[in-house]
Amino acid sequence: MKHQPTIVLTFLLGISILLIFFDLNSKVDALKVFFNYLLAPAPEIALKIIDRQRELGENIVSFVNIHQENRRLKEEINKLKFVETQYDSILRENANLCSSLSLSGKVEYKIIAARVISRDPSNWFRTLIIDKGKNSGIKPDMPVIIYFKDEVNLIGRTAQVENTTAKVLMLTDSVSYVPVKNLRTQETALIKGQEKANLVLDYLLPDSDIKIGDKIITSGIGKVFPPGIPVGQVYEIPIQDNIYYKEVLIKPMISWNKIGVVYLLTK
Template identity: 30%
Template sequence: MSRPLLKKLLSWLLILIVFVLFINLPRVRDVYFIARLRSTLVLAVYPFQYAASAISTTVSGSFGRVTTLFGASSENDKLKDQVSQMKAQVLSFETIVQENQDLRRTLGFYRDNPYKLKLLPAQVIAYGGSNLHSTVMINRGTQHGVVKDAAIISAAGLVGKTEEVFKYTSRVLLIIDPASSVSARDAQTKDFGVIEGRGLSPLSMKYVPASSDIKVSDKVITSGMSDIFPPGIPIGEITAAAKKDYDIFQMVKVKPFVNFSKLDQVFVVQGK
C-alpha cells in the first residue's frame, strides 16, 4: 500500500473516531440532528447485531439440548440398571418363597406321614445318567440303614428305588427310566397295570384290559403287589387312554406327579 493512501486512510479513521466521541458527549447527544444521526447508525447496525445474537443463542441452545440429551441418556441407563436389579431381586425372592413352600410341604408330609411308613429323610446331591438311564444320588447309604431295592418317595409321590448302595450315598433308579417297572392300579376303577418309564416322555401303563373303563384324569397309585413299593403311593395322572379293535390291552399314558427336573428332598422307605 502506498504511503499517500495509508495517510489518507489514517486521516479518515481519526476523523471517524473523533466524530463518534463527539456525538456521545452528554450535551451533544440531546441535539436533534445528532440524535437522529445516532438513531440512523443504530438502525443500520441493528441487523448485524441481531444476526450475531441469534447465532449465539442457537449455538448455546444446541449445546444445551445436547447436554440435556446426554444427561437423559445417562439417567435412562441408570433406570434400566435399577429395573434389572429389581427384577433379579424379585426373582430371587420368588425362588426363596418357592423353596420355603417346598420345604414346608416336605416337613408337613414327614410329620403327618399319611402312609404310616418308616421314613428316612434324604437329599438329592447329584443327577446322573442320560435320557436312556435316569438316576440320582442321595446322601444316605448303608451307614444310615439304607438297603438295595428300597422304595424312594417324595411329598408329591413315587420317585423310584435304590439301585446301588454305598456307605454314605446311594444311587436311585427313577421310575421314568426305561429299566423301571412298577405294579400299579387305577385309583378309580381298581384296574391293574404295570408302569414303565419312557425317559422324558410320559410314563406308559401297560397290560390294562381293553374292557377297562379307565379315563383321562384318573389317578394311578402303586398296587402293593410288590415287595419293594408299598400300596397307595401316588404315581401320576392318566393323560391318554386308547384301544384298538381286537387288542386285548389299552395304550395308556401317565404324567407323573413328581417333577424329576427339580427333585430335591426325598424319603427312603425303611419299613411299613
C-alpha cells in the same frame, strides 16, 4: 608498672584461698541435680506417648478382629437359621408323610430323608444320586418318595447302594416297572418308564374302564412298594389295534426338575 607483678601475685593468691574455703564440687553437683530435674520428665513423657500409641494400635487391631469375628458369627447364625428352617420343613413333611402313609394299613414304615446330590445329564430321566447309603441304613429296593404340592408321590426305588450314597432308579427309567392300580376302578396294571417325563400304563385289558384323569396308585403287589402311593394321572388314551392289551399314557404329579429332598421307606 613496678607494682604489676605484685598485683598479679596477690590476685592468684586470693583465688587459691577462695578455692580452699569454697566447696566447688558441691555446687557442681547441685547444678547437675537441677538440670536433671528439669530434663528427667522428657524421657518419661516420650515413653508414655509411645506406650499410648502402642495401645492405640493394639486397640485398632482388636477392633478389626472383633468386627471380623462378629461378621463371621452373623454368617454362622444365618446358616443355622437356614438349617433350622430346612429342618422344620422336613419335620412338617415327615408328619404329613406319616399321615399319608397310614393308608398302607398294618405295616408301619420308617422314613429316612435324603438330599439329591447328583444327576447324570445324559440320563436325566433314569437315575439320581442321594447323600445317604449303607451307613444310614439304606438298602437296595427301598421305595423312594417325594412330598410335592401337599401330597406324597412315588419317584422310584434304590438300586446301587454305597457306604454314604445311593443310586435311585426313577420311574421314568426304561427298566423300571411298578405294580399299580386304577384308584377309581381298582383294576391292576404295570407302570413302566420310557426315559421321558411321562410314563406308560401297560397290560390293561382292551375293554378296561379307564378315563382321562383317573388317578393311578401303587397296588402293593410284589411287596417292594407299599400300596396307595400316588404315581400319576391318565392324560392320554391312544387308539390301538392290539386286541390283547392297551397302553395308556400317565402324567406324573411331580416335576422331575424339582427333586431336592426325597424320602426312603423302610419297614
